[in-house]
Structure formats: C-alpha cells, structure tokens
Amino acid sequence: MGIRLGVLYLALPGDQISQINLPNDLHRHLNMPYITLAERRIPVLQVDEQLSQVSAADSLATANTHYIISLAYADASGALITRFALQVDAVQKLGELEHYPIPILMQRPNSPLLGLFTDQAKQPGFVTDVQALERFFNHLIETPRDDHDYPLAG
Amino acid sequence: MTTTTLWRVELDHPLALLEPSVVELVIDGKELRVPYCHPLLQSLLWWRGQWIPVLRTTGHSPTLLVMRALNRPDCPYLALAMAKAPQRCMVTDQAFAPALPLDAADAQSPWHQCALSAVDIESRIVPIIDPALCLDEAFLEGLVTA
Numbered sequence: 001m002g003i004r005l006g007v008l009y010l011a012l013p014g015d016q017i018s019q020i021n022l023p024n025d026l027h028r029h030l031n032m033p034y035i036t037l038a039e040r041r042i043p044v045l046q047v048d049e050q051l052s053q054v055s056a057a058d059s060l061a062t063a064n065t066h067y068i069i070s071l072a073y074a075d076a077s078g079a080l081i082t083r084f085a086l087q088v089d090a091v092q093k094l095g096e097l098e099h100y101p102i103p104i105l106m107q108r109p110n111s112p113l114l115g116l117f118t119d120q121a122k123q124p125g126f127v128t129d130v131q132a133l134e135r136f137f138n139h140l141i142e143t144p145r146d147d148h149d150y151p152l153a154g
Numbered sequence: 155m156t157t158t159t160l161w162r163v164e165l166d167h168p169l170a171l172l173e174p175s176v177v178e179l180v181i182d183g184k185e186l187r188v189p190y191c192h193p194l195l196q197s198l199l200w201w202r203g204q205w206i207p208v209l210r211t212t213g214h215s216p217t218l219l220v221m222r223a224l225n226r227p228d229c230p231y232l233a234l235a236m237a238k239a240p241q242r243c244m245v246t247d248q249a250f251a252p253a254l255p256l257d258a259a260d261a262q263s264p265w266h267q268c269a270l271s272a273v274d275i276e277s278r279i280v281p282i283i284d285p286a287l288c289l290d291e292a293f294l295e296g297l298v299t300a
Binding site: 008049050051052100102103104105106107108111112113116124126136 | 186188189190191192195198200204205206207228229289291294
C-alpha cells in the first residue's frame with residue numbers, strides 16, 4: 001500500500017495496515033490521542049515529511065489529515081501486534097513496483113527508509129515497513145525533546 | 155613533454171578531476187530528496203536507469219557532474235553538485251605538483267583527504283580528486299564539520 005505524508009511517498013506491505021480510520025474517529029484521553037481497534041486504544045502519532053520529528057497527533061494536524069492508519073506486524077509467535085497508528089494524507093493501493101537500493105553511505109542509523117521504488121506512473125517513493133518505522137520512532141522519541149515524549153501502546 | 159586533460163571544478167576550494175573520473179554533466183536532472191540521511195548526501199539523481207547519490211557541499215548548485223568511482227562496486231557513480239559547469243583544461247607533466255601545499259590557506263581543506271595528486275593550475279596548487287575517496291565516511295564527516 002502507498003501512503004503519503006506531504007511530499008513523502010511511502011510504500012509498506014498491505015498486510016501491515018490493520019485498519020484505516022477517518023479523523024473524526026480520533027478520541028482523546030487527557031493528552032493522548034487514540035483510535036480504537038478491537039477494544040484497545042491505539043495511540044496516534046504524526047511525523048513530518050522530513051522525518052525530523054514524531055509526536056502525538058495534535059488537533060490542528062488532525063483537522064488537515066485525511067486518514068489514520070493502524071500499523072500491525074506479526075510477532076515471533078505469529079500474533080498480530082498493533083502498537084501505533086499514524087496520520088497520513090493519502091492511502092492508495094499500489095500496483096507493480098520497480099525497486100532500487102538506497103546507497104548505504106547515505107543512510108543514517110535507524111532510518112525507516114529501506115529502499116526506493118517507482119510506481120506504475122513512474123513516481124518515486126520509499127519502501128518502509130512497520131518494524132522500521134517503530135524502530136525509527138523509538139529512536140526519535142529517545143532523543144531528548146519536550147514535544148515528542150510519547151509512549152507507544154504495549 | 156606530454157599533456158594530460160583535467161577538469162577543473164570550483165567549489166569552496168578549486169578541485170581537479172582526471173578525465174576518466176568524469177562521465178557526464180547533468181543540468182536540470184531529476185533529483186529525489188531523501189529525508190533523514192547524511193547532511194551532504196540528501197538527494198539522488200535519476201541517471202541512466204539508476205539512482206545515484208548527489209554530493210552537495212554548497213547551497214545553490216543545480217549543475218551535477220556525474221563521476222565514476224572506481225573500485226566502489228557498492229556505489230560506482232556519484233554526482234557532484236556545483237554552481238557552475240567545470241572547465242576542461244590541459245596541463246603538462248611539469249604542472250603536476252609533488253605535494254599539496256601545507257602552508258596554503260586551504261591546506262586544511264578536507265578535500266585533500268581524497269586527493270590522488272596535485273597540479274599547478276594558474277599558479278595555484280589544486281588537488282586532483284579520486285571520486286571513490288569522496289565516499290569515505292571520515293572524509294564526509296570532515297566536510298560536514300569543516
């Protein structure tokens with residue numbers, strides 16, 4: 001599936017999107033924005049298109065957002081885990097992709113970008129997956145800042 | 155007396171490249187910005203059916219010189235971004251300098267780390283750059299902190 005965050009165009013495995021919500025599905029408990037999935041509260045994160053910071057979704061950004069996607073992956077036992085949801089501008093089904101590597105020397109540690117692709121319209125984007133995003137978000141969250149100290153759901 | 159063809163490049167310091175290192179000059183190429191990556195390697199150039207990294211050390215630099223990085227199978231080509239096109243020049247054997255100047259104002263330039271040799275161009279000793287050495291991590295860090 002393809003998702004867009006501003007100008008950032010990402011592709012991730014379709015089975016890793018466990019639910020798609022609209023902005024009015026967003027709830028808040030104190031300062032925690034969340035959506036509900038199988039009676040669990042899933043925190044909603046936002047990330048900028050430069051991948052420079054991640055934070056809890058704020059109301060202003062949510063108002064301009066089109067979708068909230070819950071991201072899941074299978075753990076070692078095969079159980080599906082959804083630990084966070086992400087605000088995105090667009091979600092689309094992708095057809096056949098052409099894949100290209102990102103030169104290793106360009107990459108910073110913990111980058112969520114696993115490779116490049118071009119879609120059928122020859123639009124370039126970046127390949128990612130939920131584990132890479134979670135690792136990246138944890139890395140950013142662990143970087144001392146006041147504005148994105150935010151726990152992921154366990 | 156024999157002559158050698160070089161390409162002179164003006165970045166923050168003058169540089170020279172041997173002709174086999176220079177592949178193509180690309181103007182208005184298709185670039186893709188890559189978020190969260192090395193500060194000097196922030197985009198890729200679509201070139202001959204592949205994406206190659208762009209080394210950009212100066213602000214406005216729309217001209218891209220595709221260089222061949224010999225002995226780097228992981229990254230055989232690299233584009234160097236510059237404000238103006240490089241100039242081709244011919245130098246004689248006598249113009250090759252035995253060493254880079256240690257007392258010159260630009261002796262601390264990180265570009266000296268990736269110099270194969272040096273050449274006297276218009277009374278200035280200019281390093282001849284090996285593009286493969288431009289991919290060295292320590293050199294890139296040196297450029298960031300320079």
